[in-house]
Amino acid sequence: MLKKILSLLLLFATLTFAEAQEKIRVACVGNSITYGSGIKDRANDSYPAVLCRLLGADKYDVRNYGVGARTLLNKGDHPYMKEQAYRDALA
Numbered sequence: 001m002l003k004k005i006l007s008l009l010l011l012f013a014t015l016t017f018a019e020a021q022e023k024i025r026v027a028c029v030g031n032s033i034t035y036g037s038g039i040k041d042r043a044n045d046s047y048p049a050v051l052c053r054l055l056g057a058d059k060y061d062v063r064n065y066g067v068g069a070r071t072l073l074n075k076g077d078h079p080y081m082k083e084q085a086y087r088d089a090l091a
Contacts, residue, residue, distance in 0.1 A: 023061040026051070027089040029080065034066030065089040 028034050028048035036046030043049060052062035065088060070080040080086055 023059055026055070026060055026062040027065055028062065029065045029086065029089050030072070031066060031070050031080070032068035034064065035068050036064070036066065037068050063089075 026048075028051065032038075034046070034048065036042035036049075039045045046064055046066075048062050048064040048066070052060060055062065065085040067080060067083050067085045070078045070083060072080050074081055
């Protein structure tokens with residue numbers, strides 16, 4: 001009987017801990033492909049939005065930090081690391 005009670009308490013504690021955990025945060029960084037340029041419903045059809053649905057919005061917080069016409073090369077014409085979206089993604 002004691003084993004059953006302890007098992008139930010352990011199960012309850014595990015479920016409570018699992019519900020209390022924060023969502024896993026995913027920051028999608030990149031250029032216009034990440035941003036979703038040219039997509040009619042960017043909020044639902046960009047790849048970060050699709051990734052969120054595939055992973056499960058209840059467990060993952062996927063955010064889109066894409067900026068069009070940028071490069072991930074620091075020596076390029078328009079480096080992504082100089083954008084506010086980059087600083088937001090790091091935060």
